[in-house]
Amino acid sequence: MYKIGMYGGTFNPMHNGHLECIIKAACMCEKLYIVLSIGNNRDEVDYRVRYRWLYQATKHIGNVEIFTISDDCETKQEYTLEASKADSEYVKKHIGEPIDVVFCGSDYDADSFWNVNYPDSEFYVFERNDISSTAIREDLYGHWDWLPTFVRPYYVKKVLLIGVESSGKSIMTVNLANYYNTNYIEEAGRDLSEKSGTDTLMLDEDFTEILLTQKLNEMKTVEQSNRVLFCDTDCLITQFFLKFLGGNEENIKLSDAIDALNSYDLVLFLAPDVKWVQDGDRSTEIRDNRDKYRKMIADIYESHGKKFEYIEGDYLTKFNRCVELVDKMLAPQK
Numbered sequence: 001m002y003k004i005g006m007y008g009g010t011f012n013p014m015h016n017g018h019l020e021c022i023i024k025a026a027c028m029c030e031k032l033y034i035v036l037s038i039g040n041n042r043d044e045v046d047y048r049v050r051y052r053w054l055y056q057a058t059k060h061i062g063n064v065e066i067f068t069i070s071d072d073c074e075t076k077q078e079y080t081l082e083a084s085k086a087d088s089e090y091v092k093k094h095i096g097e098p099i100d101v102v103f104c105g106s107d108y109d110a111d112s113f114w115n116v117n118y119p120d121s122e123f124y125v126f127e128r129n130d131i132s133s134t135a136i137r138e139d140l141y142g143h144w145d146w147l148p149t150f151v152r153p154y155y156v157k158k159v160l161l162i163g164v165e166s167s168g169k170s171i172m173t174v175n176l177a178n179y180y181n182t183n184y185i186e187e188a189g190r191d192l193s194e195k196s197g198t199d200t201l202m203l204d205e206d207f208t209e210i211l212l213t214q215k216l217n218e219m220k221t222v223e224q225s226n227r228v229l230f231c232d233t234d235c236l237i238t239q240f241f242l243k244f245l246g247g248n249e250e251n252i253k254l255s256d257a258i259d260a261l262n263s264y265d266l267v268l269f270l271a272p273d274v275k276w277v278q279d280g281d282r283s284t285e286i287r288d289n290r291d292k293y294r295k296m297i298a299d300i301y302e303s304h305g306k307k308f309e310y311i312e313g314d315y316l317t318k319f320n321r322c323v324e325l326v327d328k329m330l331a332p333q334k
Helices: 016-027 047-058 081-093 113-117 135-140 141-146 169-179 205-223 235-245 249-261 282-290 291-302 314-329
Strands: 001-010 029-039 064-071 100-105 122-126 157-162 226-233 265-271 309-311
Touching: 001 016, 001 081, 016 047, 016 100, 029 047, 029 081, 047 064, 047 157, 064 081, 081 100, 081 265, 100 113, 100 226, 100 265, 100 314, 135 141, 169 265, 169 314, 205 226, 205 235, 205 249, 226 314, 235 249, 235 291, 265 291, 265 314, 282 291, 309 314
Parallel strands: 001 029, 001 100, 029 064, 100 122, 157 226, 157 265, 265 309
Antiparallel strands: none
C-alpha cells in the first residue's frame, strides 16, 4: 500500500481503460491525486466536462482528489520535457508531500515526462489493453462500448423529426429508435394539447407546459441513449401551432429562447405526401392545405437558421433515406 499516488492524463475522452486504472490505483494508495491536463490551445473536450467525468468516476471512493494543470502548447508533440518541468513543480507543490508512486498506462515509456520529472517516485505501469482515446476519436460510435456510461451522454447525437400533421413522423421516430436500439422522445403536445378535449381550446399555460416539458424530456432522456436520440418535434413545431392557433406572444418568445439552447445533429423534415390519417383531433384546415402549412413550417426553421433534410416518398422510401442519413452521421469522420 502506497501513501501518496498520482495518475494524470488529458482524458480526451475518458474511457474504460482510464476507469480501470483509476479504480486499481485508488485501491493501492491511501490518497490518490488525479491530474487533469488541459491544452488551452488544443482541440479538446471542455475541461469542465472532463473534470465532471472524473468526478463521476471517483465521487464514491473517498481517497481521491482531482485537480488541473494547463499549458499553451498547440500540439502534444510541443509538450516537451522542458515544458512539463514547470507543471511537475506545480503538481508537487499542490500535493505538498512526497509522491510515492506515479501511475501510468503502458503507452508511456520509461523516458516519459512523468518518469523523468518525478525521479523520487516509483513508476507503476498498468498494462494497456486495446482501448485508446486516439482510436475512440477516430471512430467514436464504433467504439461506443469503450465509453463509461457517464461519458456517453456528451457524445449522443440528437436527431429531430419534424413535419405537418399526418406526415408519419411519430411512427418514424419510434421505428428509428427501435432500429438503432435506443430511445426517443414523444411529442409532448400530443397529450398536453387535449386537456380540453380539443387543441382549439388550449390555454396559454398549456403551450408553456408543452415547451418546457419537451425540453426537460430531452435533457433527461439523453442520459440513457445509445449513440443517438430521436426527438419527435421541438419548440419550433410548437411555435408553428402557437401561430396557427393564435397563442400569445410570450410563449413565442419562450419557444425562441428554448430554440437558442437546442442543438440537433440532424433534422429530418418528412414531406406530407402520404395518406392523411385522422388520429385524435387533427385539424381539417391543415388536412386541406398541407402544402401551405409545410411551407410555413419550413419558413419558421429557415428563419431560425436551421438546416434540414427534406424526406419524400412512401413510408419505406422515407425509412431507408432516414437510415442512410443517420448512418452517415454516425460513421467515422475522415
